[in-house]
Amino acid sequence: MNISMTINGRKVSAEAESRTLLAYFIREEAHLTGTHVGCDSSSCGCCVVLMDGTPVKSCTVFAATADGHSIQTVEGLKQGGTLHPLQQAFTDQHGLQCGYCTPGMLMTSLALLNRNPDPTEHEIRDGLSGNLCRCTGYNNIVKAVQQAAGVMSAGSKVEAAPAADD
CATH class of the missing domain: 3.10.20.30 (Beta-grasp domain)
Structure with missing residues (x-):
């Protein structure tokens, strides 16, 4: 089909x-x-x-x-060579180790922040509960989502831009 x-x-x-x-x-x-x-x-x-x-x-x-x-x-997050605030926050906060779960964590986090631009730590943990990470213990992932929430709320709702050329 x-x-x-x-x-x-x-x-x-x-x-x-x-x-x-x-x-x-x-x-x-x-x-x-x-x-x-x-x-x-x-x-x-x-x-x-x-x-x-x-x-x-x-x-x-x-x-x-x-x-x-x-x-x-996840490939659609990067905009014109600039990391999305979530990608930058995961880097800044060491929110990944092996990186295997990271694409799913990033996309789930984006949806969470688009629904709730200022989530509490509990809301972040609850929002990511369907994503497993076997390496990090989640603390730095939560810090990364908190950082990105601050950056994203300073602007407007940030979505992955269409990036046919990236």
């Missing part, structure tokens, strides 16, 4: 089997490998992308379900 969606502002169309998962469509057809697959069971969250602004675990969503929708991946 022909599946077509907009990924990070770029139209992507490809033939895919009806059972193709969104994570694999993104990786194989859009050639964007930042979306990681860690468990294939919706347990770890490293595959989180935003579908029309809503976080989804792309390892359990069929690509056909995303047909006609707008998808944002």
Whole structure:
């Protein structure tokens, strides 16, 4: 079947089997490998992308379900060579170690901050509860989201910009 969606502002169309998962469509057809697959069971969250602004675990969503929708991946966060405030905060606060969970953490955090620009520590921890990190202990991830919230609230709602050229 022909599946077509907009990924990070770029139209992507490809033939895919009806059972193709969104994570694999993104990786194989859009050639964007930042979306990681860690468990294939919706347990770890490293595959989180935003579908029309809503976080989804792309390892359990069929690509056909995303047909006609707008998808944002971690590659779409960087804007014109400048790190997104979340990416910068994860760097500043040492919010990653191995980095495998980081794309899902970033995308889940973006959705959280777009819903709640000034979350408490408890709200951040609750918002990230569907994402597992086996390395950091979460403290620096929470600090990173707090830092990004401050930077993002100083401006307006910051979303991943369409970045067809990045």
